[in-house]
Amino acid sequence: MKVRDPVCGMTIEAEKAAANGTYGGQTVYFCAVACQRKYEREHAAGAAKAH
Numbered sequence: 877m878k879v880r881d882p883v884c885g886m887t888i889e890a891e892k893a894a895a896n897g898t899y900g901g902q903t904v905y906f907c908a909v910a911c912q913r914k915y916e917r918e919h920a921a922g923a924a925k926a927h
């Protein structure tokens with residue numbers, strides 16, 4: 877399954893993803909742990925602003 881890393885826009889194979897996490901019930905895959913950290917930082921910042 878091909879997925880897109882939302883941080884850098886890279887297309888990767890889900891089973892080869894370096895990291896993944898579930899956000900809002902959706903599994904998101906990343907090419908690198910650094911991308912996941914960045915996503916979580918932005919995701920948390922956005923949620924904090926929304927509430």
Ligand SMILES: [Zn+2]
Binds near residue numbers: 883884906907908
């Ligand atoms: Zn990436």
